[in-house]
Amino acid sequence: MADYNHSKIEQKWQLYWEENKVFKAEIEPDKPKFYVLDMFPYPSGAGLHVGHPLGYIASDIVSRFKRNKGFNVLHPMGFDAFGLPAEQYAIQTGQHPAITTEQNIKRYKDQLKGIGLSYDWDKEVQTCDPKYYKWTQWIFSQLFNSWYNNLSNKAEPIDDLIVIFEKEGNQNVVAACDEDTAVFDVNQWNTSSDQEKAKILLNYRLTYPADALVNWCPELGTVLANDEVKDGYSERGGYPVERKKMRQWMMRITAYSDRLAGNLEKLNWSESMKEMQTNWIGKSYGCELDFKVIDKDITLTCFTTRPDTIFGVTYMVLAPEHELIDELTTPERKEEVDAYIQKAINRSERERMSEVKTVSGVFSGSYVTNPFTKEKVPLWIADYVLAGYGTGVVMAVPSADDRDFRFATYYGLPVKRVIAGTENLDDPTEIKHGKMINSGFITGMNSKDAVKATIEHAEKEGFGKAKINYRIRDAVFSRQRYWGEPVPVYFTDDGIPHLIPENELPLELPSVDEYLPTETGEPPLGRAKDWLYKGKYNYELTTMPGWAGSSWYFLRYMDANNEDTFVSPEAVKYWNSVDLYIGGTEHATGHLLYSRFWNMFLFDKGFIFHEEPFQKLVNQGMIQGRSNIIYKLKDENKFVSVGLKGDDDVIELHVDVNIVNNDILDIDAFKSWMPDYKDAEFELENGKFKCGFAVEKMSKRWYNVVNPDDVIEKYGADNLRMYEMFLGPIELSKPWNTHGIDGVAKFLRKLWGLFYNANGDFVVTDEKPKAEEHKVLHKTIQKVERDIENLSFNTSVSEFMICVNALNQLKCHKKEILEKLLVVLSPFAPHISEELWQKLGHEQSIIFASYPKFNEEFIREDEYEYPIMVNGKMRTKIKFSLDKNPKEIEAEVLENEVVKKWLNSKTPKKVIVVPKKIVNVVV
């Protein structure tokens, strides 16, 4: 074979790997394991674009590297197959989402295989497969049957809780439960009806039904996802959207807040990722304070982290969703309050949080008493207070809080300064901590001591208590959708939910005539005919969210085909937690928290043996599109090259990047792509029509999507793999530009040229390598090995280029060098490496070769060329033997002609000699 024929080689080896199940991972107790995981994709209808495989290639390099290093590697792939897009397509076309999903998965798999990724496909999972979601439902059942004991700090069986209730009521139970759970004794429990008992238990279960706000679109008759809502209107159709309370299943993730936050320090994740999760969980220390409403038998409890500023409270604010608003609104204020609430409640939380420039609120007519000062303070309602955080009640201190200050300024409410130094400031919130002033018994204390003192005082007086608050909320687990896992629950006539028994799982998705809600506004499952448990009880009609299936898939991979359990103890004991997890930052606070939560729960229950699922996490950046833009003169059927557009009035049009090369437009291709312009004129510069460009999201809409299949066909999978890595650091986002790929293509041809000459003769020899050749090889081994450990793949590719260029220069065709180079290269470019490895006479796949050992001897240097700086500017370089001491170096440097010239016969103030680094002469 004379030429490097990538298509032939790549097909040959992909077939070989598949037929021989080379990547099959089985438990081998005597071998160290390594689990490399990719975030599995949602198989969209558009197929993979060139941005998707970035992380997959990186993790594949690590997987192959670890195999060569002697590890038993688990490297699986699957599909997050439930989701909105397939359902949306089903609504439009009537096609069952299972069918489109299956087609999309097939396409994805073909594409992934074409890249030469070393997955063990026998371990594939699909979340929409009943064999898989049987266990998702099973985990739901386990959660339903559990409560969180804050004394043992773990999840425990609900039956144990019932035993406690039967013995002593709930007075001594310290549990994660609903805020409004009543205290009861044994008698009260034992005399309660079964229905009452069931209701009480729901307050404790780790999954439970509750009312939660959703985006309800009456016109579409459906609930919308946040990103389907734009400015209060549905993205499709533009119909008004209102926020409506609906019965939803919730997950009591808040039970795990403290462990989720605390465990982060043990994980090998980036600090920024840990910080994002920490902030999301948002643990804060503070206290609850009770404010009595004047002339009403109501006490409002607020949470605050700044009780030290209590003497600066000038008003009180309720969230517009607060349940007591009706009672707290005086008759004469009612009309205005109702109007305000109507408006405020339909604004999204994000909108309410981010619009800080405009404030809005309304006075309720009621007053409360500040428990410390006994002052009468007006009670307002404002949408900057969210019902979901704290208690939905805020004590407003305009002198110490930015939002309170803006609000008070706008509505002319008083501002009472309580921190020294703020007295004469226009904006007192510039100073938030310091010595307290105008603050009764805490005057003179610093803020920190004052916090303590006020809490102690409140506890003693009985109107407050210290409290740890979390920003994280229980997660809504219901979706009013069809294409998701059915919740394995039915309801008896008393409205009490019951689990479908384990041996009857999975509860499969029924078929429906249409994927829309029912006329009465029930979710699509309400359309299923005669769909009743035991022919008489209603099933739960909502389905599980996208994150249900993805919260435990990493466990299923270990034992993907087990029909008796979700994962066997043997498998999970051996494979344990994921050693390297690669995926996007966009999952920072969703998937990555929910997965940790479920994993922790399964650990508590003793089903698995590691508390944290992902030891090391790396976030890959996104590959953005690089769009090409052409400019058409307004009112003329004429396009101008980018350099000629000047200040003319032009219309910008996106053109398909696939008919543009190096920003030069293929005009004929353009005319057949856009027949409307087949008669247009083109004004060229230097004989070419040059396009402008923009970096934006890779999307059909901008005609900037590059399909990996096309790249592979033209350049090969090895080339695609190396080029994707060569683009830059894995964590950074960067635009895709196919032009640069030629550099890697040249590299692969040069590599091939070390084995075959231009006539197609195999030129590899058995000669002994020279010192220089060993040096080139071992420098590469050292660099690449270190780079892979640091996941710095772009610099590895550079190093390979440097290495091959150097070997070409040395005319090195020696087997001893080349075969080691192939093993080092094989994780990056596995196909060409396999082929050349075979040509060198090896019968076993390069996958099983062991990684060459780096030998320091070969790269040892005995001299170093010091850059010589004068006043921090590099002026010359001088070589010194490494055993020369700094004194000798200094003396010789000062004798150097160039240095003398710069010294200009002045005596240097100081000479800094940093061994093996630099010499700096300071004048």
Added chain:
RNA sequence: GCCGAAGUGGCGGAAUUGGUAGACGCGCACGACUCAAAAUCGUGUUCCUUCGGGAGUGUGGGUUCGAUUCCCACCUUCGGUACCA
């Protein structure tokens, strides 16, 4: 708004983490081969310059013998913001 990340030649990026800024590659220019083109190979390529040198890593300050790297303030872009996945 809040939380997180990033900003270095015409472009993607490198810099062993405080020590030669621009490795490697693309593009571009010139040269070789060719009747010619493509491909290939070679040389050059941060900017300014009076050819001595000067400036330079988003902007403005600071620390240091020395800053892309550390500190302070700001600007821009990207991700998340609880029902997209």
